[in-house]
Amino acid sequence: MQKRQLFAEMLAAAPLLACAMGGASGPKVGYEIQGHLGEVIVNPYETDPLTAIIRNGGYMIKNAKVTVMPKPNGVPISYDVSRRMLLTHGGVPVFGLYADFVNTVKVDYTRIFNGKEESFSDTYKIYASPIYTDAQGLKGQVSAMPRVRPVKVDPEFKDRLYLLNNAADLAGKAAHMVWNNPMGGALEWSFYPQNGIVDTTGEYRWYMFTQPIYNVGEPYLGGDMMGFRQNKDGSFTWGYGQRYVKYDLMGRQIWNRRLPINYIDFSHAMDAAQNGNYFLRVASSNTKLANGKNVRTVREVIAEIDQDGYVVDEWRLFDILDPYRSDVIKALDQGAVCLNIDASKAGKTLSEEDIQKLNESDNYGDIAGTGVGRNWAHVNSVDYDPTDDSIIISSRHQSAAVKIGRDKKVKWILAAPRGWKGELAEKLLTPVDKDGKKLVCDDVSCEGGFDWTWTQHTAWRIDEKSAPGIVYLSVFDNGDARGMEQPAMPSMKYSRAVVYKIDEKKMTVEQIWSYGEEAGHDWFSPVTSLTEYHADKDSIFVYSATAGASFDINTGAFTSAPNPNMQEFRWGETTPAVEMRVESTTGYQAMPVDIERAFEKNAGSRWVSLRFAAR
Missing domain, CATH: 2.120.10.30 (TolB, C-terminal domain)
Incomplete structure (x- = not known):
C-alpha cells in the first residue's frame, strides 16, 4: 500500500520535475531569429560549410533574392531563388559565404501568412568557420586549400x-x-x-x-x-x-x-x-x-x-x-x-x-x-x-x-x-x-x-x-x-x-x-x-x-x-x-x-x- 501511494505521488510530481529540469513544455522556441523568418542553419547538409539556410519560420515565402555582400574590393554573389528551392530547403538557401568571416547577407522576399502578403528586405550577419580539410602530412602543404x-x-x-x-x-x-x-x-x-x-x-x-x-x-x-x-x-x-x-x-x-x-x-x-x-x-x-x-x-x-x-x-x-x-x-x-x-x-x-x-x-x-x-x-x-x-x-x-x-x-x-x-x-x-x-x-x-x-x-x-x-x-x-x-x-x-x-x-x-x-x-x-x-x-x-x-x-x-x-x-x-x-x-x-x-x-x-x- 505504501509503495502504491509513493508511486502515485511521483506521477503527480512529474510535471514539476520536468519544469525544474528543462522548463515548462509548450511552444516556446529558444533559437535566435535575426529577421522576419526563422533560424539560420550554417552548413545544413554537413558537406558545404560556406552555405546556410534561413529557415522559413513556418511562413510561406516567394520572390526571394539573396545577395552575399562582398569584402572590400570583392565580388558580390546575387541570385534569385525559385519556389522549388524554397520548398526543398525549408527556407532561403544561402550560397557563397566567405570563410572565417562575419558575412553580411541581404535577403529580399515576400512572406505570406493568413492570406496576407508582406515584402521584407532583411540583413543577416552570418559567420562561417575557417576552411578545414584533412592535412596530408607532406612538407609542401602550407594551406588547407590551394591558394x-x-x-x-x-x-x-x-x-x-x-x-x-x-x-x-x-x-x-x-x-x-x-x-x-x-x-x-x-x-x-x-x-x-x-x-x-x-x-x-x-x-x-x-x-x-x-x-x-x-x-x-x-x-x-x-x-x-x-x-x-x-x-x-x-x-x-x-x-x-x-x-x-x-x-x-x-x-x-x-x-x-x-x-x-x-x-x-x-x-x-x-x-x-x-x-x-x-x-x-x-x-x-x-x-x-x-x-x-x-x-x-x-x-x-x-x-x-x-x-x-x-x-x-x-x-x-x-x-x-x-x-x-x-x-x-x-x-x-x-x-x-x-x-x-x-x-x-x-x-x-x-x-x-x-x-x-x-x-x-x-x-x-x-x-x-x-x-x-x-x-x-x-x-x-x-x-x-x-x-x-x-x-x-x-x-x-x-x-x-x-x-x-x-x-x-x-x-x-x-x-x-x-x-x-x-x-x-x-x-x-x-x-x-x-x-x-x-x-x-x-x-x-x-x-x-x-x-x-x-x-x-x-x-x-x-x-x-x-x-x-x-x-x-x-x-x-x-x-x-x-x-x-x-x-x-x-x-x-x-x-x-x-x-x-x-x-x-x-x-x-x-x-x-x-x-x-x-x-x-x-x-x-x-x-x-x-x-x-x-x-x-x-x-x-x-x-x-x-x-x-x-x-x-x-x-x-x-x-x-x-x-x-x-x-x-x-x-x-x-x-x-x-x-x-x-x-x-x-x-x-x-x-x-x-x-x-x-x-x-x-x-x-x-x-x-x-x-x-x-x-
Missing part, C-alpha cells in the same frame, strides 16, 4: 565563379590502400579531394568538406573525385573510386550509389547526357581473355546508366578499337602516365621488345601496355551526341578522339594515321584548310598550321555551334609523345587548347583555333587538364592543370608541385580575358559555375549544353 592568384580579369568576366577539382598528393593515410602503389591495396587511386569554388579575386566561396561522404581508408568510400559536371537542374554529378553521385550546390544528397556490380574503378568522366542518362567511364570487373584467364580491365569501358541506376548499354572498347596498337604507348613518357607519376622513369619510353615481353607475361593491371587488362586505352572523357545517338571518347594512350555509334561501330577517328589498320584506318579524318583543301601530311604531322592531339583530355562536342553532321570539338592537347616521340630536351614540350571543325559527311577535320604553343613549356601540362566552350559569354575556358611545376632539366622529373593556369578566352581570340594561377597543387579540372541554374526557377529551361565541366 588562387588572379593575374588578369576583364570587367565582363568579373562575376565568374570557378569550380576547382584538384587532388592533394597521396598521403600516408591512403598509401597502403592504393593497388597500383608498390605496397598493393584495394583502390586504384586515392588522392584526398580538394574541391572548391573561387571568385575572380581568388577567394573561396564554397568548398567541400568531404568527411561525411568520403573515407580515404575505405575501398567503397575512397578514391579520386573526378568528372564533375553541372546538370541541367543545377546539381552536380561526379564519381570517386567505386561510387557515382549527385548532389545539389547546397550539399543536399540526391543520390550516392555504388557502381553496378559488373563494373569497377570509376575515374575521369561522367557525362550527364541529353537523353537523361549518365555515361560513366569505368572498367570491367571480370572479363575472360582468349587464353582463358579472367582479368579486371583498365579504363576502357563506357557504361550508360539511367536515373534509377539501371545499366541500359555499354561500350567495351577492347571489342571496338584495337587494344594492340602500341605506336603511342611506346612513345609515352613513362614518368607521367596520367596520375601514375614516377619521377624515376621521367623521359624513358617502352620498346617493341618491352611490349612483347609484357604481352607474353601474366602482368596485368594499371600499367602502360597493350591488350585487355592493361592500360592500353586510358579513356579520360566521354560525351554524348544526341543528333545521331553516339558517343565521343578521348583515349589518351591512343592519342585519339573517336566517335562510336549505338551499334558499336566507329564513325570517325581524329588521330595521326600511324598504326591504324583495316576498317579503323578507313575511319580516319582527313585534315583540311579553311577552304576545304586537303593538307599535306605524313603519318604523324601536317603542314598548314594543323596538328593532331597527343595524350589529350576532354574531347567534347560544342553543342551550341555544332549541327547534325558538323561537330565542333574542343580538346586539351597535353602534348606528351607529340609526333610519336620524345623531344631532345624536356623543355621543348608544350600543350595546347584546340578547337576542331569536323565534317562527318566529307570525313574531314579543320583546326579553327588553338592556344598554347606560343606559351611554351611553362604552360605544359603532362597530364590532366580541360578545354571547354561556354555559351553564356561565348568563350573557351581552359585549365592547364599540371603546368608550372619545377623540374630537373636533365631528367625532366618534377622537383615541385604544379601551379595550374586557369584562363578564359573570348571566342576566336588568343589573348585571355581571364587568367588565374592556382598555387602548388595537382589540378585535374576546373570550370565556370552557373549559379542561376542552381537556384532560379527557369534554369532548367534555359539549359542547352547539359555540360558543366574534371582528370
Whole structure:
C-alpha cells in the first residue's frame, strides 16, 4: 500500500520535475531569429560549410533574392531563388559565404501568412568557420586549400565563379590502400579531394568538406573525385573510386550509389547526357581473355546508366578499337602516365621488345601496355551526341578522339594515321584548310598550321555551334609523345587548347583555333587538364592543370608541385580575358559555375549544353 501511494505521488510530481529540469513544455522556441523568418542553419547538409539556410519560420515565402555582400574590393554573389528551392530547403538557401568571416547577407522576399502578403528586405550577419580539410602530412602543404592568384580579369568576366577539382598528393593515410602503389591495396587511386569554388579575386566561396561522404581508408568510400559536371537542374554529378553521385550546390544528397556490380574503378568522366542518362567511364570487373584467364580491365569501358541506376548499354572498347596498337604507348613518357607519376622513369619510353615481353607475361593491371587488362586505352572523357545517338571518347594512350555509334561501330577517328589498320584506318579524318583543301601530311604531322592531339583530355562536342553532321570539338592537347616521340630536351614540350571543325559527311577535320604553343613549356601540362566552350559569354575556358611545376632539366622529373593556369578566352581570340594561377597543387579540372541554374526557377529551361565541366 505504501509503495502504491509513493508511486502515485511521483506521477503527480512529474510535471514539476520536468519544469525544474528543462522548463515548462509548450511552444516556446529558444533559437535566435535575426529577421522576419526563422533560424539560420550554417552548413545544413554537413558537406558545404560556406552555405546556410534561413529557415522559413513556418511562413510561406516567394520572390526571394539573396545577395552575399562582398569584402572590400570583392565580388558580390546575387541570385534569385525559385519556389522549388524554397520548398526543398525549408527556407532561403544561402550560397557563397566567405570563410572565417562575419558575412553580411541581404535577403529580399515576400512572406505570406493568413492570406496576407508582406515584402521584407532583411540583413543577416552570418559567420562561417575557417576552411578545414584533412592535412596530408607532406612538407609542401602550407594551406588547407590551394591558394588562387588572379593575374588578369576583364570587367565582363568579373562575376565568374570557378569550380576547382584538384587532388592533394597521396598521403600516408591512403598509401597502403592504393593497388597500383608498390605496397598493393584495394583502390586504384586515392588522392584526398580538394574541391572548391573561387571568385575572380581568388577567394573561396564554397568548398567541400568531404568527411561525411568520403573515407580515404575505405575501398567503397575512397578514391579520386573526378568528372564533375553541372546538370541541367543545377546539381552536380561526379564519381570517386567505386561510387557515382549527385548532389545539389547546397550539399543536399540526391543520390550516392555504388557502381553496378559488373563494373569497377570509376575515374575521369561522367557525362550527364541529353537523353537523361549518365555515361560513366569505368572498367570491367571480370572479363575472360582468349587464353582463358579472367582479368579486371583498365579504363576502357563506357557504361550508360539511367536515373534509377539501371545499366541500359555499354561500350567495351577492347571489342571496338584495337587494344594492340602500341605506336603511342611506346612513345609515352613513362614518368607521367596520367596520375601514375614516377619521377624515376621521367623521359624513358617502352620498346617493341618491352611490349612483347609484357604481352607474353601474366602482368596485368594499371600499367602502360597493350591488350585487355592493361592500360592500353586510358579513356579520360566521354560525351554524348544526341543528333545521331553516339558517343565521343578521348583515349589518351591512343592519342585519339573517336566517335562510336549505338551499334558499336566507329564513325570517325581524329588521330595521326600511324598504326591504324583495316576498317579503323578507313575511319580516319582527313585534315583540311579553311577552304576545304586537303593538307599535306605524313603519318604523324601536317603542314598548314594543323596538328593532331597527343595524350589529350576532354574531347567534347560544342553543342551550341555544332549541327547534325558538323561537330565542333574542343580538346586539351597535353602534348606528351607529340609526333610519336620524345623531344631532345624536356623543355621543348608544350600543350595546347584546340578547337576542331569536323565534317562527318566529307570525313574531314579543320583546326579553327588553338592556344598554347606560343606559351611554351611553362604552360605544359603532362597530364590532366580541360578545354571547354561556354555559351553564356561565348568563350573557351581552359585549365592547364599540371603546368608550372619545377623540374630537373636533365631528367625532366618534377622537383615541385604544379601551379595550374586557369584562363578564359573570348571566342576566336588568343589573348585571355581571364587568367588565374592556382598555387602548388595537382589540378585535374576546373570550370565556370552557373549559379542561376542552381537556384532560379527557369534554369532548367534555359539549359542547352547539359555540360558543366574534371582528370
